[in-house]
Amino acid sequence: MSDVLVSAPKSLGTRDLLRAWVEQVPDLQDDLTNISVVVDCSQLQTATPSFFDEFIKILVLERHATHIEFREANERARHLALRSAANRHISDRVTVATRKERSTWTGLGRQLKERSNWPGLGRQRSKALP
Amino acid sequence: MEIVASGASFDFDHCYSRRGQTRLSLDLARLPYTTLYGLVCMSCCVLQAAQDGLAVQFNAPADASVCNFVSRLGFDRFLTDNLGFRCELPVSAGGTSENVVIDLRRLGDANDLSPLEALLFDRLRGHGPSQVVTAICEALWELGGNALEHAHGPGLLAAVVQRPDRSGQQVQFAIGDIGIGIRRSFDSPGSTRHPQTDHEAIDLAVEDLVSSSADPGRGQGLPTTIESVSGLGGRVMIRTGGALQIVSGERREKKQPLARVVSRRSVPYLGGTVVSVSIPCG
Numbered sequence: 001m002s003d004v005l006v007s008a009p010k011s012l013g014t015r016d017l018l019r020a021w022v023e024q025v026p027d028l029q030d031d032l033t034n035i036s037v038v039v040d041c042s043q044l045q046t047a048t049p050s051f052f053d054e055f056i057k058i059l060v061l062e063r064h065a066t067h068i069e070f071r072e073a074n075e076r077a078r079h080l081a082l083r084s085a086a087n088r089h090i091s092d093r094v095t096v097a098t099r100k101e102r103s104t105w106t107g108l109g110r111q112l113k114e115r116s117n118w119p120g121l122g123r124q125r126s127k128a129l130p
Numbered sequence: 131m132e133i134v135a136s137g138a139s140f141d142f143d144h145c146y147s148r149r150g151q152t153r154l155s156l157d158l159a160r161l162p163y164t165t166l167y168g169l170v171c172m173s174c175c176v177l178q179a180a181q182d183g184l185a186v187q188f189n190a191p192a193d194a195s196v197c198n199f200v201s202r203l204g205f206d207r208f209l210t211d212n213l214g215f216r217c218e219l220p221v222s223a224g225g226t227s228e229n230v231v232i233d234l235r236r237l238g239d240a241n242d243l244s245p246l247e248a249l250l251f252d253r254l255r256g257h258g259p260s261q262v263v264t265a266i267c268e269a270l271w272e273l274g275g276n277a278l279e280h281a282h283g284p285g286l287l288a289a290v291v292q293r294p295d296r297s298g299q300q301v302q303f304a305i306g307d308i309g310i311g312i313r314r315s316f317d318s319p320g321s322t323r324h325p326q327t328d329h330e331a332i333d334l335a336v337e338d339l340v341s342s343s344a345d346p347g348r349g350q351g352l353p354t355t356i357e358s359v360s361g362l363g364g365r366v367m368i369r370t371g372g373a374l375q376i377v378s379g380e381r382r383e384k385k386q387p388l389a390r391v392v393s394r395r396s397v398p399y400l401g402g403t404v405v406s407v408s409i410p411c412g
Contacts, residue, residue, distance in 0.1 A: 011247050013271025014240045014278070046247060046267040049350035050275055057347060076264065080354075087339060087347050 004028065007040045008070075013048040022058055032065035042072035042099070052077070053084040060093055070096045131175050131184070135161035135191075142168035143374060143397040146175070154179035154186050154213075161191040164200065166290050167367055167406035170304040173208055173234055173286050174402060178308045180212040181284070188217045197221055203288060204233035212236075231289040237305070243274045250289065257291055257301060258411030265358040266303050269407045272351035273305045280342065281309025283402060291411065299412045300364075306404035312370040320344030328373035329394065336368070336377065355407065360389035364409035372399040 004027045012018045022028050028037070037059055041047075052070075059065040070081050078096040085094035132147050132155040140161055154175055179186060186209070191197050200206070201221045209215045231253045232246055247267050254263045266289065277285040285307030293299050313331035316323055321342040325331040334340045336356060341349030356366050360379035368375045374397045379387030 011244055011267075011271075013243065013247075013268070014275035016275075016279075017240045017243075045251070046264060046271060048268050048271045049354045050272060053347040053350060057345075084347060084350075087350075 002034070003036045003038060004032070005038045005040070007042075008044045010043050011045045013046055013051055015050050015054040018051055018054045019058065022055075028059065028063070030063075032059060032063040035065055036067040036069070037065050038069045038071055040072055041070050041074075041077055044073070044077060047074065047077035047080050049080050049084065052081045053087070056081070056084050056088060056090070056094060060090055061088065066093065068094050070094075072099050073097065074099060131155070131179065133157065133172055133175065135159070138162060140164045140168050142171040143369075143395075146171070146398050146400070148398055152184060154184045156187065157189045158191045158196075158200075159189040161196050161200075162193065163196060165294060165406075166203075166288060166292065166302040166304045167404065169200070169203060169205060169234070170286065170288060170306045170406065171369070171400065171404055173205065173288075174306040174308050174400060174404060176209060176212050177236075177284050177286065178401065181308065186213050186215045188215065190217060190219050194220065194222055202230045202233070203290065204230075204235070208234045208286075229291045231291060231301070232287065232303075234286060234288045237274060237277060237285040237287055237307070240275065240278055243271060246270060246274075246287075254291070254301060254411075257299070258409075261362060262301055262409050262411045265355075265362055265364070265409060266301055266407065268358055269303055269355045270305075272355050273405050273407075276351055277305055277307045277309070277403070280312075280315040281307040281402065283307050283309030285309070285402075294408075298410050300408045301411045302406065302408045304404065304406035306402065308402040311401060312368075312403055315342045318342045328371035329375070329396075332368050332370060332373055332375045336375070352405075356389050359407050359409055361386045362409050363387045364407065365392075366408075367406040368403070369397065369400070369405075370403040371401070372396055 009021055012021050059068055073096050078098050081096050085091045132149045133145050134157045135145050197219045198221055201219045206217050206219050209217055232249055250267055287305040289303040291301055312335050313325050313328050316325055323334050325334055335352050338353040339349045356377050359366050363379045365378040374395050376393040377389050378392045380390040381387050
């Protein structure tokens with residue numbers, strides 16, 4: 001399994017804008033089967049339910065990503081992301097790490113940081129984790 | 131359409147009637163004060179008049195401070211831009227615009243929302259806690275997205291910081307359109323709910339995960355906006371067709387306020403939808 005790292009945009013609160021943005025991110029173009037996506041939310045200014053719902057829908061349901069982790073999220077973003085995942089019955093495929101805590105995905109945060117100087121990465125595809 | 135301002139306070143829904151098929155009559159001479167909700171509803175009438183090709187009759191507010199406020203919000207420019215009608219508002223020089231956060235403007239497409247969010251962040255800095263700005267920005271995105279996706283008609287928006295009735299300061303944001311309204315939006319092919327009245331349509335729209343789309347994750351925008359605004363002790367007004375519903379945050383001891391419908395009433399029919407959000411900010 002490999003991982004894709006992307007930085008969430010500062011603000012894209014409508015579904016159409018988010019979908020247009022996803023279409024421009026090279027690493028999110030193809031089928032994402034067996035790929036986990038880590039989303040850096042540190043620049044995200046306004047979290048909206050539509051943003052998280054559409055993001056989860058596109059990546060997990062349409063492009064079949066194995067897992068999404070939203071990282072550096074604030075409490076509001078955490079609440080909205082987990083609620084959207086629950087609404088779509090895919091809570092087991094979405095995790096959120098808030099700004100206070102590190103990754104809820106055991107070990108991955110540290111490994112990605114060592115490998116790619118996280119945060120401030122932009123986006124990068126890394127090799128499979130052990 | 132006729133709007134005749136009278137009385138001690140301006141309640142759009144009491145001053146508006148559908149009288150007159152050929153012109154829009156705006157008699158604001160006795161306008162004592164206006165909320166953003168009232169001004170956005172009036173501006174929807176202006177858009178409707180422009181669409182229907184109606185003539186305009188306009189009496190300016192006699193009160194100088196009301197004239198200043200209406201002008202600072204850009205209502206005179208809005209009349210000119212949309213109807214080609216030039217109204218002479220007796221505006222005094224030296225008025226401040228600092229309480230106008232976003233002046234009246236038409237909502238073009240989703241790309242308009244990002245710069246407006248930046249404006250809100252910039253101009254609301256210092257007006258209350260950061261959660262207020264966040265909630266207003268959420269409302270901008272969610273309500274703006276709804277209007278663009280579901281209204282099928284032109285829309286407009288504005289935001290101010292006001293002291294309604296000289297009480298505590300509030301941030302107000304309102305968005306309106308002259309589209310198909312909430313009830314008809316449920317006629318879309320994917321919808322499983324078909325409200326028979328505008329009141330029923332509002333009841334469905336404020337319910338979590340109920341949408342005119344068949345997609346199971348949809349229908350969060352308006353309920354989440356209401357939840358955020360109510361949690362801050364604010365108020366949301368939803369007007370569509372001939373129905374108005376007001377939801378307000380009910381204060382509870384040592385707990386976050388809870389959303390509660392405080393008013394549900396029939397109002398003179400106005401096509402489209404208006405949603406107004408007010409949050410106390412000091």
